[in-house]
Amino acid sequence: MARRKxxxxxxxxxxxxxxxxxxxxxxxxxxxxxxxxxxxxxRQLDIINATEPKDYQPSVKERALEExxxxxKELVGKKELELDMLQxxxxxxxxxx
Numbered sequence: 001m002a003r004r005k006x007x008x009x010x011x012x013x014x015x016x017x018x019x020x021x022x023x024x025x026x027x028x029x030x031x032x033x034x035x036x037x038x039x040x041x042x043r044q045l046d047i048i049n050a051t052e053p054k055d056y057q058p059s060v061k062e063r064a065l066e067e068x069x070x071x072x073k074e075l076v077g078k079k080e081l082e083l084d085m086l087q088x089x090x091x092x093x094x095x096x097x
Contacts (some may be wrong), residue, residue, distance in 0.1 A: 011041045018042070 018027050
């Protein structure tokens, strides 16, 4: 039997049903999951929620660093594109093999 893949949205929906009053067994039966799989989903979502709480607001310094990081990634991307174009040009002129 092929293994089913659950997206993050699917996992969130399943765990929300568990938190809304359904029993562990009911949720497992509805989605045809094993008990250990459901526990794994809960643990994964707890880790995700623990890393960044909902009421978290980044500081001004963090936002500035994120903006600088975005600009640097964009700059690196442009340089890589230029490098690829130059290498293609040199290959066409038979300077590179």
